[in-house]
Amino acid sequence: MSWLSPLLTIAASLFLCLTSIKCESALSEANGASYSTSTSLTLFLTFASLFFFVLAKLSGPGFLPRGWRPADLRERAALERCPWCDGYKAPRAHHCTR
Numbered sequence: 001m002s003w004l005s006p007l008l009t010i011a012a013s014l015f016l017c018l019t020s021i022k023c024e025s026a027l028s029e030a031n032g033a034s035y036s037t038s039t040s041l042t043l044f045l046t047f048a049s050l051f052f053f054v055l056a057k058l059s060g061p062g063f064l065p066r067g068w069r070p071a072d073l074r075e076r077a078a079l080e081r082c083p084w085c086d087g088y089k090a091p092r093a094h095h096c097t098r
Helices: 004-031 037-058 074-078
Strands: none
Touching: 004 037
8 A cells, every 4th residue: 555645645734734824823913813713624624634534544445245236126237246256246346356
């Protein structure tokens, strides 16, 4: 698993967040204001985005249990069957790849 791309994404997000806060604090000092709502919103959204990004990177996509089949017969006709495990292949999934 390559970690370069996720690490660059995290670094860029943190850089943008800190730059935004620095610019806002400079504007706030010029106006005589202190910590503002937009600073706290910036922090919250940045760290929430990073949390869910890391969570998605570390967790797997899940799997279909053996013997799974769609309830609707029309959906069954639209799905492919895997010749190796004799099960239905989920849409947009890599299944039983050799």
